[in-house]
Amino acid sequence: MTQDPEPHLNQVSSKKHTFSEWIEKRFPVFSTFRREYIQFPMPRNLNIWWAFGAVLCVTLLLMLATGIFLALSYTPSAEEAFASIEMIERRVPSGWLLRSLHMAGSNLFLVFLYLHLFRGLYYGSYKNPRELVWLSGLLLMLMVMMTAFAGYILPWGQMSYWAANVVIQAISSIPFIGEGLAHWLMGGSSPSDLTLHRYFVLHFAMAFFIIAVVFIHVICVHVVKSNNPKGIEPKTKEETLPFYPYYVAKDGVVIVGAIILLVLLAFFFPDLLTNSENYTPANPLETPANIAPEWYFLPFYGILQLIPYKFLGLLLSVGSIMVLFAVPWLDRSPIKSANYRPLYRIALFLLVLSFVMLGIVGKYHSHTGLIWLGRLALFYYYAHFLLILPFSARFELKRTLPTSLLDEKGHK
Amino acid sequence: MVKPIKNVSFLFCFLFTCLFIPLISYAQNKPAYKQYPWSFTGIFGNYDLSSVQRGYMVYRKACASCHSVQYMRYADLQQMGLTLDQIDKIAKTDQILDGKDASGKDLYRAATLVDYLPAPYSNQLMAKSVNAGKVPLDFSRYGMGMGQQADYIMAILMGYQNPPADFKPDQEGMVYNQYFPGHQIAMRSPLTKDGVKYADGTPATIEQQAKDVTTFLSWTAHPHLIERHRIGIMVMIYVAFIAILTLLVKRKVWSNVK
Amino acid sequence: MTDNPSTPTPVIPPSQNRRSFLQLLTASSVTVGGVVVACPFLNSLSSQNTTLEQNFVDIDISSLKAGQQITVTWQGHPVFILNRPTEALQALQDASLITRLRDPDSKELQQPSYTQNWHRSIRPETVVLIGSCTHLGCVPTLKLGAKLGSFYNCACHGSRFDLAGRVYKSMPAPYNLPIPPYTYLKPNIIRIGENPKGQNFDFTQIKQI
Numbered sequence: 001m002t003q004d005p006e007p008h009l010n011q012v013s014s015k016k017h018t019f020s021e022w023i024e025k026r027f028p029v030f031s032t033f034r035r036e037y038i039q040f041p042m043p044r045n046l047n048i049w050w051a052f053g054a055v056l057c058v059t060l061l062l063m064l065a066t067g068i069f070l071a072l073s074y075t076p077s078a079e080e081a082f083a084s085i086e087m088i089e090r091r092v093p094s095g096w097l098l099r100s101l102h103m104a105g106s107n108l109f110l111v112f113l114y115l116h117l118f119r120g121l122y123y124g125s126y127k128n129p130r131e132l133v134w135l136s137g138l139l140l141m142l143m144v145m146m147t148a149f150a151g152y153i154l155p156w157g158q159m160s161y162w163a164a165n166v167v168i169q170a171i172s173s174i175p176f177i178g179e180g181l182a183h184w185l186m187g188g189s190s191p192s193d194l195t196l197h198r199y200f201v202l203h204f205a206m207a208f209f210i211i212a213v214v215f216i217h218v219i220c221v222h223v224v225k226s227n228n229p230k231g232i233e234p235k236t237k238e239e240t241l242p243f244y245p246y247y248v249a250k251d252g253v254v255i256v257g258a259i260i261l262l263v264l265l266a267f268f269f270p271d272l273l274t275n276s277e278n279y280t281p282a283n284p285l286e287t288p289a290n291i292a293p294e295w296y297f298l299p300f301y302g303i304l305q306l307i308p309y310k311f312l313g314l315l316l317s318v319g320s321i322m323v324l325f326a327v328p329w330l331d332r333s334p335i336k337s338a339n340y341r342p343l344y345r346i347a348l349f350l351l352v353l354s355f356v357m358l359g360i361v362g363k364y365h366s367h368t369g370l371i372w373l374g375r376l377a378l379f380y381y382y383a384h385f386l387l388i389l390p391f392s393a394r395f396e397l398k399r400t401l402p403t404s405l406l407d408e409k410g411h412k
Numbered sequence: 413m414v415k416p417i418k419n420v421s422f423l424f425c426f427l428f429t430c431l432f433i434p435l436i437s438y439a440q441n442k443p444a445y446k447q448y449p450w451s452f453t454g455i456f457g458n459y460d461l462s463s464v465q466r467g468y469m470v471y472r473k474a475c476a477s478c479h480s481v482q483y484m485r486y487a488d489l490q491q492m493g494l495t496l497d498q499i500d501k502i503a504k505t506d507q508i509l510d511g512k513d514a515s516g517k518d519l520y521r522a523a524t525l526v527d528y529l530p531a532p533y534s535n536q537l538m539a540k541s542v543n544a545g546k547v548p549l550d551f552s553r554y555g556m557g558m559g560q561q562a563d564y565i566m567a568i569l570m571g572y573q574n575p576p577a578d579f580k581p582d583q584e585g586m587v588y589n590q591y592f593p594g595h596q597i598a599m600r601s602p603l604t605k606d607g608v609k610y611a612d613g614t615p616a617t618i619e620q621q622a623k624d625v626t627t628f629l630s631w632t633a634h635p636h637l638i639e640r641h642r643i644g645i646m647v648m649i650y651v652a653f654i655a656i657l658t659l660l661v662k663r664k665v666w667s668n669v670k
Numbered sequence: 671m672t673d674n675p676s677t678p679t680p681v682i683p684p685s686q687n688r689r690s691f692l693q694l695l696t697a698s699s700v701t702v703g704g705v706v707v708a709c710p711f712l713n714s715l716s717s718q719n720t721t722l723e724q725n726f727v728d729i730d731i732s733s734l735k736a737g738q739q740i741t742v743t744w745q746g747h748p749v750f751i752l753n754r755p756t757e758a759l760q761a762l763q764d765a766s767l768i769t770r771l772r773d774p775d776s777k778e779l780q781q782p783s784y785t786q787n788w789h790r791s792i793r794p795e796t797v798v799l800i801g802s803c804t805h806l807g808c809v810p811t812l813k814l815g816a817k818l819g820s821f822y823n824c825a826c827h828g829s830r831f832d833l834a835g836r837v838y839k840s841m842p843a844p845y846n847l848p849i850p851p852y853t854y855l856k857p858n859i860i861r862i863g864e865n866p867k868g869q870n871f872d873f874t875q876i877k878q879i
Binding site: 044083086087089090091096097100241245246249250252253256257259260263264266267268269270271274276279280281 | 455483484485488550552553556557558561633635636640641643644647648651652654655658659661662665666669
């Protein structure tokens with residue numbers, strides 16, 4: 001075959017080839033994608049806990065999409081915000097659906113975020129060399145919490161108004177600068193049109209900053225590679241699997257599971273996560289009888305309740321998140337995975353328990369019987385990070401770690 | 413060797429602990445009043461639209477003189493199964509405020525489909541002054557909370573019993589209600605037997621009227637419930653199908669990994 | 671940890687070219703789902719209640735003197751109601767004007783049949799026009815002058831219309847100004863949006879607003 005019967009076919013294919021090459025040479029998107037999302041080596045023993053990162057990405061995209069379309073029908077003024085939400089719910093075509101997805105999505109976002117965070121704590125994903133992954137993740141969590149708080153203000157219902165009021169008043173307890181700072185954040189002495197408008201912009205703009213930090217977080221993970229349930233680094237190629245198709249398939253299953261939860265919440269239990277009090281327009285003259293934040297802020301709200309000194313309460317409440325930033329340096333144990341740290345595992349279980357306890361205190365603050373239980377939980381919360389993490393390594397039995405991810409003796 | 417806790421079971425333990433909060437809250441708020449089998453509770457719940465329509469008639473007759481449904485337009489009543497022509501006829505019988513004339517006097521005109529349901533008072537102060545100092549609730553979202561709230565509304569409406577001998581109102585104009593918090597309520601029993609004549613011939617007992625108006629109030633708070641459940645079931649079937657597919661794909665992909 | 675009996679199964683990466691039927695089915699079902707999910711998003715952008723917009727407007731023209739014009743809103747359009755002086759009515763029939771018009775006999779469907787006459791109205795003196803230039807929708811302004819000096823001028827691109835809304839030749843606007851359906855309820859009350867009895871003009875059928 002010396003003669004090419006169809007030279008034009010060759011031309012077309014070669015032209016196509018050069019086009020992708022042309023792009024590739026200037027902006028290596030194809031090879032980067034192949035390297036980072038197809039051939040990318042993942043430890044072969046990852047379990048369901050490692051899928052929540054992907055689930056969170058999907059949830060973030062859902063929140064962005066629904067949020068942008070909701071913003072198109074929303075009016076950020078104290079006079080009209082509530083009515084515009086009612087308009088979205090009643091008259092904007094499919095508006096009720098978009099809002100349900102946004103509300104259910106925000107709750108699930110925090111659920112997955114807490115699970116993702118817990119995964120990091122349990123398997124020691126913050127330890128050398130993953131400190132930056134941990135720190136960027138915590139920064140993301142703070143940003144998401146801020147966005148969630150700002151978003152809750154937007155409907156300008158009773159809960160929105162009083163949440164804004166209480167939180168900003170709490171800031172005023174900071175010595176010296178508090179009063180001025182609160183006044184400045186609120187744009188006045190009580191939540192007003194100005195407050196609502198700036199929290200709308202904060203809510204909207206923060207979403208895009210979150211995306212930027214997600215990129216940083218993911219790049220960090222891809223540089224140091226994923227941790228795994230055994231907490232030892234894979235050394236050979238046999239200990240890893242390419243991201244595609246193995247973890248695409250595995251993450252896909254969990255993502256579909258998350259979608260099932262979302263559908264259940266948005267379509268069948270829309271009232272479960274909403275406070276009916278927030279369907280009453282904001283009234284600056286009347287505080288609702290049972291004022292409590294959304295469930296994901298309850299533990300921090302609980303800490304505020306437990307301390308009889310306003311500023312100390314604020315410090316401990318904010319500190320309970322800030323202490324997480326120090327975890328990579330507080331934990332002295334060289335073993336990453338809690339699977340090989342029986343003492344730490346019990347301690348961690350108690351930590352989750354005390355976190356939930358603080359949440360219960362936040363919800364039922366009026367019940368005095370809970371106060372001492374709550375203070376015990378608060379004490380344990382800090383003791384866990386400040387005492388148990390640095391010193392438990394000394395008391396923990398020396399255990400033999402598996403030498404490879406293929407080692408059947410270790411827990412898979 | 414201590415056997416580590418299985419990861420999946422740990423996940424469930426964790427989720428279960430988190431579920432405690434709503435469970436406790438449910439247990440605490442368990443109402444002391446009668447529970448009715450509402451057609452709109454549960455994941456397959458639907459509104460009986462004829463009851464919603466009857467409830468709207470009760471609302472117009474017994475509630476509308478004090479309570480507004482200020483976020484709903486006449487056209488929104490379509491979703492309770494009325495045609496635009498029927499709504500137009502109802503709207504024409506209502507007078508709504510439409511600005512002021514040159515001398516500052518309120519102007520009224522017949523309502524149209526695009527108007528919001530009329531407000532009984534032109535401002536909050538007026539509402540307060542004629543209702544023992546309390547602004548009557550707006551009913552747009554009063555039914556939020558599905559069955560539990562419906563039972564509560566029902567209990568209030570049926571709770572106008574004879575006051576106990578030692579009943580003394582704190583304030584002029586308050587009356588006894590068995591189920592209202594504090595047992596004192598500014599609202600007099602709004603329903604009377606045959607106070608409304610139903611077009612479909614349903615006997616208008618007080619309980620029937622209370623049931624219908626409660627259904628109406630739940631409907632105004634959840635105007636898309638029927639659509640929501642219908643679409644939700646279709647979406648659920650689709651997602652279940654996808655779930656099976658992804659599980660199969662995952663098993664197939666991972667079949668060569670030991 | 672030296673007695674490790676299990677040897678790793680070699681992982682065979684599945685061929686990139688031959689995807690199984692199962693994978694294709696999954697991918698296509700997810701794509702279909704994604705497209706369906708886009709629907710409520712796009713749907714939310716469509717306008718609400720367009721069919722419910724107020725269908726007619728009643729206007730009392732008893733105080734409208736010759737040479738005066740009022741502008742009202744009907745279905746979101748500005749509607750001019752102009753009381754034309756006798757002089758202007760005579761100008762409409764002027765032969766020199768008619769040669770300069772693009773569609774002097776209102777042949778294009780821009781008005782109800784009951785206004786398809788030399789004065790483009792039910793009553794000669796009172797004309798009802800949609801005040802939206804057929805070029806790009808700006809609102810023309812009325813210039814009153816002597817004899818042929820009266821016209822509507824569009825500020826955006828200089829299109830001109832006579833006092834019956836007929837467009838001049840070689841102007842950017844292609845059609846005469848549209849006329850909405852209207853009728854006289856009483857001698858002095860015009861209802862815009864309703865045809866006179868026995869007429870069935872459908873405004874949505876016109877060439878262009």
